[in-house]
Amino acid sequence: MPETAHESRPHPLQGVKVVDLGQIYNGPYATFLMAMAGADVIKVEPREGESLRVRGAVGTGKLPFAMLNSNKRCITLNLKSQRGRGLLIDLVRRADVLLENFAPDTMERLGLPAELLLAENPRLIYASGSGYGRSGPKRDYLAMDLTVQAVAGIMSVTGYPEGPPLKAGVALCDFLGGVHLYGAIVTALYEREKTGCGRVVEVAMLEAAYVTLASNLGLFHGSGGKAPPRTGNRHGGLSMAPYNVYPAADGHVAIIVVGEEHWRQLLRAMGRADLLDDPRFADNKARVAHIAQVDALIENWTRGLPRERIFELTKQFRVPSAPVRDLVEVVNDEHMHGRGMLKRIEHPELGPIVVPTTAMRFHGTPQMEIVPSGRLGQYTAEVLQAELGLDDAEIAALRRDQVI
């Protein structure tokens, strides 16, 4: 592409310093995106490690931890000790951003409220990720991705009409929260270039999830305010057809028709040009009214063909479609590897693994090289020396006193 011919500009967040108290998915994703855009992220963990690192020690959290903590400098600090808090404040004085996604009021209980940190550094962006937000009647409710999917209405529209509510199989609320928090932080950084002032920014996962219900809310509104049903793989607003996942001879294929030309082309791809003038399928409204017949017609065609053959045909006829892929296929996707979104790395603890870079592309700048996620406390001495000027004896004393 012409616009990427000269890849020589620095990373856009070069020079931005982040003190990252993030844990599990939400906060760490925001700071991961910052690291991938060039920021210097100091990941501050308790001496036992943050929750996801601890979980990784006994279960399947190892790869998620590695995915989200590349290119951060991991240090330990015991924030329950006065000296630990003091060191954190020293780091914050030199930082542009502090991020936390603790349970409500944790920072206050640690004696590190936002007001204190902003008083120490008026240019600071204090970024808070939470389930329900820093105000309102539910601010103190505990939240994890699962509970937010429940309370945000996502489960009520996932699954089949005759089955129970179901979660999306991915941690969408955690990551929606994290990327919105990234957006809020960078917005405040932009503003600070004009005003010189930092501020508190926050994102509640519940609120970040709301807008994803748009199609379902369309049906809610169109039906006069009734709770919309679960629709399986059909459109959440039940207002488009075809829009479904169809069984192939060896898997499944998603097919969607957005405009009338797509429908005509799909009929041609299926060898059913005889139906071009069928009034049951004359336009989207007619097809929605005959949705079972539309789906049966397509399924009759897809059942007999391999997934890739269906995809090739729909592609050739310019109908939006995709094979349903499993994670072995996704992790090895030549397209994402070719674009540099996914990287095969040799991780010092996990061996050969695939990790993501960032979905945010800045043309004209080479992609960030991956530095594998660090061991617990790997950079503690380096950061305390380089950032705060501590000497070896002081660092030894901090270790002895269980501050780091």
Add this chain to the structure above:
Amino acid sequence: MPETAHESRPHPLQGVKVVDLGQIYNGPYATFLMAMAGADVIKVEPREGESLRVRGAVGTGKLPFAMLNSNKRCITLNLKSQRGRGLLIDLVRRADVLLENFAPDTMERLGLPAELLLAENPRLIYASGSGYGRSGPKRDYLAMDLTVQAVAGIMSVTGYPEGPPLKAGVALCDFLGGVHLYGAIVTALYEREKTGCGRVVEVAMLEAAYVTLASNLGLFHGSGGKAPPRTGNRHGGLSMAPYNVYPAADGHVAIIVVGEEHWRQLLRAMGRADLLDDPRFADNKARVAHIAQVDALIENWTRGLPRERIFELTKQFRVPSAPVRDLVEVVNDEHMHGRGMLKRIEHPELGPIVVPTTAMRFHGTPQMEIVPSGRLGQYTAEVLQAELGLDDAEIAALRRDQVI
């Protein structure tokens, strides 16, 4: 909250001007977030309206359109006419951002490639949202939320192990793409304060969705690279228990135990302190090994109680939990209304509706007042006069010539 006591600062993106060619969900969500942060968004539609507006005219797209297009100035421009393209370029010369999420190569076919627009305005951020990105072997594939859910692996991990792959009931790929694009744009705006230069930024929905698979990829990695199964409402990595949705007497409740104290407290909430020392449930690893018994134990308790009673008890005992709510409950949530995330407005075309503001909160600035989404072309004359200095006669001629 102390940090919001003085709400007097301007909106952080005040003064930023956006030319928005976005359509449906992905692009319009990015520019909606910009409008909510104070940017001036000029929404440029074809003379018949963008796809979501057209869909709204016949189906359930009315509310989604209203949700995503508050506080934008809607104008029409026929980009297939030379004069229309000329006016777009005139707008771009005065703008900070141009956003598009057309099918691949549409801007090139219109004669409006990124290089041309950046040559006209070197400070421009050219923002491109797509399914697969601007490079790589699959760049020309058509994509919609449904097909991205298929190809990104999300369907493969949603639903039950014995059932077919299932989509998440919400349009998560569209909105993940949109909010990542917002992040990329604002990052480039921040950088431009240092460099004076714009650039092309892009986000592919496929890539924006990848990281949400973190738990599932943990299981993939932990099992030596096998495609993980669908797990219903259990943890996507099958590495936490309890983690499920349980039937109540009148609905469902999600319950999750993150640490050992949560488990002990849940037993107390259930009146089952007799199991505190049961070796089957001694720690998370043991509970995962006895996951069916853990779930049966909790379900025996939840089945007999109303949803809200279960939630009250778990809240009292500090166990993360939430009722599974339907959209009537979500739309009327007192918490999101109290925080100003949701607003009841009188929409000139739709009457009384609920619309979202933004999940990005900037403490110290009052929330944006909602201006309801505009009619097709509502601001065309105003924008062309104020921005480009056209007079009434010129605007009449443009209408006559079907340019606007």
